[in-house]
Amino acid sequence: MIPPIAKNLIKLPSAERWSSEMISHQPVDTAKLPRFKCWLNAYGFDPRYHRGFDIFAYKGAEGVVLGLPNGTRVFSVADGLIIEVKDTELSYFAEIGIAIAVNKEAGSLLSCVYKHARPSPDIRLLSAVKGGELIGSLSDADDGYVDGKYHLHLEFRETRFKMTEDGFLVFDDEGRSFDPEPLLFPGQSLEKKDTRSWRPPVMDAYNLIKYW
Numbered sequence: 001m002i003p004p005i006a007k008n009l010i011k012l013p014s015a016e017r018w019s020s021e022m023i024s025h026q027p028v029d030t031a032k033l034p035r036f037k038c039w040l041n042a043y044g045f046d047p048r049y050h051r052g053f054d055i056f057a058y059k060g061a062e063g064v065v066l067g068l069p070n071g072t073r074v075f076s077v078a079d080g081l082i083i084e085v086k087d088t089e090l091s092y093f094a095e096i097g098i099a100i101a102v103n104k105e106a107g108s109l110l111s112c113v114y115k116h117a118r119p120s121p122d123i124r125l126l127s128a129v130k131g132g133e134l135i136g137s138l139s140d141a142d143d144g145y146v147d148g149k150y151h152l153h154l155e156f157r158e159t160r161f162k163m164t165e166d167g168f169l170v171f172d173d174e175g176r177s178f179d180p181e182p183l184l185f186p187g188q189s190l191e192k193k194d195t196r197s198w199r200p201p202v203m204d205a206y207n208l209i210k211y212w
């Protein structure tokens with residue numbers, strides 16, 4: 001549940017509808033990934049079973065499929081305000097939520113939620129972040145680690161709010177999640193890849209030589 005937020009903390013861009021123009025930075029720096037060519041849709045949005053997009057498998061040179069390395073750093077996709085912080089030392093789930101835009105007429109807020117990402121120590125509830133700012137990292141200590149697969153589960157949510165008489169925004173619920181792929185990868189059609197029984201190659205020195 002999003003905590004009540006004083007209205008003077010909401011200094012977010014106002015928009016009538018959400019668009020990819022609100023996304024100024026990618027959540028993972030692909031320039032730092034060995035041999036990165038393009039993302040794959042390994043586990044995309046499903047309204048009932050998977051309300052986000054997994055940033056996980058990518059295609060490298062010569063079509064080889066690779067997974068994210070341990071310790072992959074994650075960045076804010078836009079200027080915003082931290083509205084959720086959960087660390088695995090305090091909670092089973094590691095999670096960071098950032099409010100990035102508001103529709104004042106309709107009374108709804110757009111937020112981006114990063115799951116399985118351990119927040120950096122300076123990421124605090126209701127602190128402001130810049131687009132491209134380091135906010136956390138993926139690690140095998142977190143709940144999203146399965147069988148050698150490090151991934152960032154990314155959700156976009158629209159949450160309705162009401163303003164109280166003393167100027168606080170109160171959120172009714174967790175909000176409605178929608179497919180983030182068009183916002184994150186506009187104009188692209190990501191190749192689908194079933195990775196359920198796939199193990200990413202371990203990026204040790206031997207494999208780096210083999211795949212490089």
Ligand SMILES: [Zn+2]
Nearest residue numbers: 052053054153
């Ligand atoms: Zn996921």
